[in-house]
Amino acid sequence: MSLKNNKNVLFLAMLFLFMLFGEAIAQTALTKVHVGITNKMDFNVTIHCKSKDDDLGIHVLSSGQSYGWGFRVNLWETTLFFCGFTTKKGGGVYNIYQARRDKTRCHGGTCLWDVKDAVCMAT
Numbered sequence: 001m002s003l004k005n006n007k008n009v010l011f012l013a014m015l016f017l018f019m020l021f022g023e024a025i026a027q028t029a030l031t032k033v034h035v036g037i038t039n040k041m042d043f044n045v046t047i048h049c050k051s052k053d054d055d056l057g058i059h060v061l062s063s064g065q066s067y068g069w070g071f072r073v074n075l076w077e078t079t080l081f082f083c084g085f086t087t088k089k090g091g092g093v094y095n096i097y098q099a100r101r102d103k104t105r106c107h108g109g110t111c112l113w114d115v116k117d118a119v120c121m122a123t
Contacts, residue, residue: 033109035081035097036068037061040114047115049083049096056081061115073099085115 039045039061047067049056059067073079077099084093095101102111 031073031103031109032070033073033079033097033102033106033111034068034070035111035113036066037083037096037113037115038066039063040116041087043088045115046086047083049081051079051081054081073103077103087115089117 037047037049040063042063044063045061046058047061048058049069051071054071056069061067071079071081079097079099080095081097082093083096085091096113097106097111105111
């Protein structure tokens, strides 16, 4: 098979794959997600959220206060945000958004979390 024929076959294969998977890839790439965390305790909570690429900084939430951010999920659906929580009762680190886990759990691209008595609960 000549080099020109190889290029044609490769082009047709790429075109076929793009037509087959293009919409799904574009949908994932365009998906915007919003995460919100609300302090449901009677005292302050300090949170520090990060991903591999982004450090969202330290935020102190008083009782009833919320903090949130938005982002786009990567093409490979490996997007992960985790947060460290510190309260007067203790703390911990939790995966707040995992693309494959949360794409069906979060309604309308919104993931809401409540901080309750040293435990982070999904709502």
